Amino acid sequence: MPLRITENIHNWLFSVMPEGVASLVEMTLIAVVYLTIFAVAGLFLVLLERRVAAWFQLRIGPNRVGPQGLLQTMADAIKLLTKELTGTEKADKFLYNLAPYFVIISALMALAVIPFSAEFHAFDINIGIFFLIAISSIGVIGILLGGWSSNNKYALIGAMRSGVQTISYELSVGLSLLTMVVITGSLQLSEIIEVQKSGWLILQGHIPAAIAFMVFMISGTAETNRAPFDMVEAESELGAGFHTEYSGMKFAYFFLAEFINMFIISAIAATVFFGGWLSPFGITESIPELGVFWFLLKTMALVFLMMWFRWTFPRLRVDQLLTLEWKYLLPINLVNLVLMALLVWLNLTLRL
Template sequence: MILNIFTDIHNLLLGLMSAKAVHITELVLIGVAYLGIFAVLGLFLVWLERRVAGFFQLRLGPNRVGPSGLFQTIADALKLVSKELTGTVKADKQLYKIAPYFVITTALMAMALIPFSQEIQAFDINIGVFFLISVSSIGVLGIFLAGWSSNNKYSLIGGMRTGIQMISYELSVGMAVVTMVVLAGTLQISEIVELQKSGWFIFTGHIPAIIAFMIFMIAGTAESNRVPFDLVEAESELGAGFHTEYSGMRFAYYFLAEFVNMFIIASIAVVLFFGGWLSPFGITDAIPFAGLFWFTVKVIAVIFIFMWFRWTFPRFRIDQLLTLEWKYLLPINMVNIVLMALMVWLGLTF
């Protein structure tokens, strides 16, 4: 059904212009659509975070603007747009201005691969998971640049911490993903999801898959710079960390990108462990759009766990962060990959 709409639009455009122009127009249209999704998603997640935080903290959270305060973040975004863009005098101006776009662009690129449902996926390549992981780690460069170019010592410390965190936790995310790729035997996202029709990987892979999921959640939290790994911002230590000197919309880019990154990490988790858009036991296979529904529900459930972490745990110190990665997560991860390979080899998976 949804495919019909897309074909209709395609035919309509073909009637208007040449095939090449149609191709370019469609790319632009998809890009604009994803920008829209990006903004709405970011604003929604910010609202969700604040609301959930409210309930965790015996408060109500935003509840004035719109139903349940849903439009609060839109109001905040409007306020941020209208604010002056300030910066330090001695900042490295070029880098300072470019830095937010690194974060935004990479987040958008990663969004292209996310399978919202069977039909809605902009870019389904055969190295999908690999692409997703590599692109989402470029975004950290934006944070690093922001810390460097702001010419502020707090920002610099924040930026340096990002570098350390990026090098360490990329490994864990990658290896947790590799563990699941061993089970799946493919990197293409649509195929990974299709393979799970007989059972989600977290069940078929049982013990190594559960370990991989736990490691992925920990490392994913670190990747998206959230508590307990928010050393980059660490408001009680560094003020605001890397975005201390950013204001207005440039700050909002970072803020939105942080939440979209969390969404991306959650999506990868859902695709790899919980069967993407598939419904549990295939109960709603016949209903159109059900894939979108199940995908959203699963992603929000994973995001909720991230939020639960954030509103419960204290922050690590930088050396403890490294200890956790190099002494605990990495060895466990390596053993886990071997275990998974053995399981697949011996056919012990369901």
């Protein structure tokens, strides 16, 4: 069905307009759809985080606005829209206003590459994984710009910590994904899912894949600047970190982008390790429409795992953070990569 609808719109657009205009309109429509997903998913994830956090802390959480508090984050977003946009004196106005867009645009671009289902995949390039890693590094520029241009010492310290953290953990994210690429032999995300029709990669690659998954989840959590790696906005030390001076909707952009980044990291993990939109053991192979459901189920399970981390572990110190990356994750990752290469070379991977 989804394919039919998009096909119909496509044909209709090309029948009423000249080709160049029609493709432009089509791109705009897709962008609007993805922006909607961005906003809705962001708001929903914020609500989920608050509910989950409440349950971890034996509280109830937001339950007043709408049934079970479902409209709480909508109300918050409307409140943020009506708030005044403040700024500091002597702030670099241009960069200060530019920074939130860097963050959300990089998150949106990463969202475009993610395969929600076999058909629901906006941009299936042959360097998908590489593109994702590259794009997720651009987000940190927004954070650095925001922190620096705010003309506030807390914001600056937060931004610099973010730089240190993201640059370090980028390596682990990249290497753990590279470990899986050794099995798939392709960087294209649709191809990676195709390979998993004979068993999810975490089963195919067994021990090294499990290690790669753990490393990916740890470094992914660090890359999204979430607790226990939230040095960037360590509330008890830095006020609100790099977005101390932002208010209203500009703050909301940072906030939404943080949650979308969490969604993206979980989506990558679900795609690369758990078969993306494939159903477990192919139980619903005959109904391809359920692909989105399976994909979201797996992603949400991993999002929950990240929330579980957040509400369990205490924040790391900067030196502990760097020790974890450079002395533990990176060497383990390198050894793991060699192990996986050996496994593939000796044909020891498990296939159904």
